[in-house]
Amino acid sequence: MTRTNVSLLGVFVGVALFGAGCAHDEGGPGPEPVGAVAPAADLQAMKRDAAFEVSRLLGDASFRDALGQSFARGETGVRLAEVWSAAPAGAAARLASLDAQIVAQKGLGGYASSLLQVRLVRPEGDAGEIDWASIPVAFLPAGDEKGWSLVEAFDAQGRALALDAEVAPAVPVLVAGIDAREETRAGVALLNDELAAHGIGGGRGPLAGGGLGQRSSALATSTPTSMLTRVRLNDDKEPWVSGASEVYALVSGIDPVAAQVRIEAVDMPYLDNDGKDYYPNQILIFWEGYRFAAANVVLYEHDDNTNYQTLVQALVSAVGAGLDLSYPGASMVAEIANRIIAAMPGGWFSNDDDYVDVFYTLEKGATYTDRMGVSGNAKISLVPYTLLGN
Numbered sequence: 395m396t397r398t399n400v401s402l403l404g405v406f407v408g409v410a411l412f413g414a415g416c417a418h419d420e421g422g423p424g425p426e427p428v429g430a431v432a433p434a435a436d437l438q439a440m441k442r443d444a445a446f447e448v449s450r451l452l453g454d455a456s457f458r459d460a461l462g463q464s465f466a467r468g469e470t471g472v473r474l475a476e477v478w479s480a481a482p483a484g485a486a487a488r489l490a491s492l493d494a495q496i497v498a499q500k501g502l503g504g505y506a507s508s509l510l511q512v513r514l515v516r517p518e519g520d521a522g523e524i525d526w527a528s529i530p531v532a533f534l535p536a537g538d539e540k541g542w543s544l545v546e547a548f549d550a551q552g553r554a555l556a557l558d559a560e561v562a563p564a565v566p567v568l569v570a571g572i573d574a575r576e577e578t579r580a581g582v583a584l585l586n587d588e589l590a591a592h593g594i595g596g597g598r599g600p601l602a603g604g605g606l607g608q609r610s611s612a613l614a615t616s617t618p619t620s621m622l623t624r625v626r627l628n629d630d631k632e633p634w635v636s637g638a639s640e641v642y643a644l645v646s647g648i649d650p651v652a653a654q655v656r657i658e659a660v661d662m663p664y665l666d667n668d669g670k671d672y673y674p675n676q677i678l679i680f681w682e683g684y685r686f687a688a689a690n691v692v693l694y695e696h697d698d699n700t701n702y703q704t705l706v707q708a709l710v711s712a713v714g715a716g717l718d719l720s721y722p723g724a725s726m727v728a729e730i731a732n733r734i735i736a737a738m739p740g741g742w743f744s745n746d747d748d749y750v751d752v753f754y755t756l757e758k759g760a761t762y763t764d765r766m767g768v769s770g771n772a773k774i775s776l777v778p779y780t781l782l783g784n
Contacts, residue, residue, distance in 0.1 A: 437499045437699055438536045442546070444492050444510055445533040445570040447485055448474070449548035456480040458526045465514050465524075471637075473573060475508040496572060501703030505580035511573040513637050516566045524566050530555055531568045534635055534698050539748075545635050562634035569635055574696050578640040578661060581702045585659040588706040594649075594713065596658045596683060615783035618758060620679040624775035627668040627693075627750065638666040640696040641750065646730045647684030648719050655713040655730055656683050662693075677779065679756065687758035688724060690731035693750035693772050694738065705738070712737030728754040 451457045460480035464472040475493060478486040493510040497503060512531070514524075532547035542559035547567065549555055557563055589595030627641070643660040664674055679689050712733040719726060731752055738749065751767030753774065762776040 437496065440492050440496050440499065441533040441571050441698070444474075444489065445531045445546075446548050446552055447489055447492070448512055448568065448570050449531040449550055450552050451481050451485055452527055452529065452531070452550050454481060454485075457482075457485075461512070462524070462526045471511050471513040471573060471575075473508055473576075474510045474512060474570075499701065500572075500577060500581075501701045502577065502580045502584060505584045506576055509572050509577055511571065513569045513571070514566060515562065515569060515634065515637070517562065517564050520566065529566055529568055530557070531570055532557060532635060533570050535559065539633055539636065539697070542633060542635075557635075559633055559635060569637065572698050574637065574640040574698075575663060578642055578696045579663070581696070581700070582642050582659045582661040584702045585706060588703070589657050589659075589709065592706070592710045592714075594655050594657055594710065596656060617781040617783075618681040619677045619779050619781055620681070620756065620758070620760075620776045621779040622674055622676045622678040622774060623777055624671060624673050624764075624773075625662070625665060626671045626773045627665065628771045628773075636697070639668070641665040642694055642696065643678065644692045644694065644734055645679055645689055646692070646713075646734055647689035647727055648686060648730070650683065650685045653719040655717070655719070657709060657713070657734070658683070677781070678776065681758045684758075686724075686727060688727045688755045690727060690734075691753040691756060691774075692731055692734055693752070693767070695748040695750050697748055708737040709734065724755045 452461075457477065457480045460477040461472060464477060474489050478489045481489070489510065493508050496509050497506055500506075500509065502509070528550055530547040530549055532545050535542050535545055545557040545559045547555045547557055557567065586595055627639070641662045643662060644657055645660055646655060646657045648654075649656045658680075660676075660678060662674070662676070664672055678691065681687065681689075713730060717726070717729065717733075731754055735749060735752065749769075751769045751772035753765065753767050753772075756762070756776065759778050760776070761778065762774065764773050764775055766773050
């Protein structure tokens with residue numbers, strides 16, 4: 395999300411504020427720049443390393459031109475794998491190593507090949523030329539984003555700067571970090587595969603002896619669903635440095651045959667900003683997969699530090715024990731959503747996927763117009779929709 399006060403002052407609130415441990419040499423980029431940060435030990439250090447490497451590389455004309463040309467095509471984010479071939483060999487190798495480490499740290503091996511990117515943040519209405527040789531390079535802070543006050547950045551000499559986290563800067567800034575769109579796509583795919591492997595995945599109909607989404611032939615010609623025709627967020631939980639939001643839904647209920655929970659992750663790639671109506675006509679719930687004609691929808695906004703393998707383990711643990719699913723009742727369906735909310739990241743990383751809102755016990759065949767979530771943060775409209783087979 396880009397906040398509305400982007401034209402206000404809020405740029406450099408301090409130089410050398412992070413000086414301890416951030417002193418780098420002032421020469422141009424080279425194969426092994428003196429004072430480069432130590433090898434990354436965790437995801438936060440990896441993002442910091444990436445920002446430092448990019449800031450130094452902006453002193454290299456070939457890399458700077460390649461990056462500028464990518465943004466000149468209208469892109470707001472550039473995957474570093476697309477431009478690091480223009481960098482000196484040593485720097486390119488370091489960026490490639492960081493990229494591979496980030497994919498592994500996110501638990502997305504086999505689902506994403508590259509996640510490291512830089513985004514361009516510009517003041518509202520600014521269409522002027524960018525001085526790529528001097529643009530600061532920031533990265534997302536650690537800790538709960540609600541408590542962010544400062545954003546660390548590096549200038550072209552690798553010196554630390556501090557930006558205001560609450561007020562978008564009045565000059566262009568690059569933000570080095572993770573491609574949130576690609577990570578959310580890969581994370582949703584992994585979640586659905588892993589949940590299916592644990593026997594609780596998917597709402598796409600009874601599994602006819604196979605994997606996610608395989609329907610029995612008796613159901614293949616007519617599939618009842620609920621289509622999301624409109625959605626609006628009041629607050630997508632994102633400060634300026636995080637960029638556009640990436641939202642996904644966890645749809646949950648009780649298996650139509652077995653006494654067990656069913657969960658499906660649904661990507662919502664269009665839902666970029668709060669305060670705006672979206673009309674996706676997206677199928678959100680496949681009713682074949684849920685008993686009692688009832689399901690929950692919990693909305694989450696992606697943040698940088700979630701490990702999806704760990705998230706799967708937490709979800710499986712939360713819904714796999716202590717639930718008596720043998721009797722009907724709206725309260726039991728709603729309890730599944732409560733357990734999902736409780737299981738989502740809250741401690742093992744510092745900037746975890748944000749709970750946005752929850753819709754309890756949505757009913758098959760019902761039409762919902764401007765239905766508010768429990769937290770009053772999201773509003774949706776759903777209509778019944780029948781998918782017909784060939």
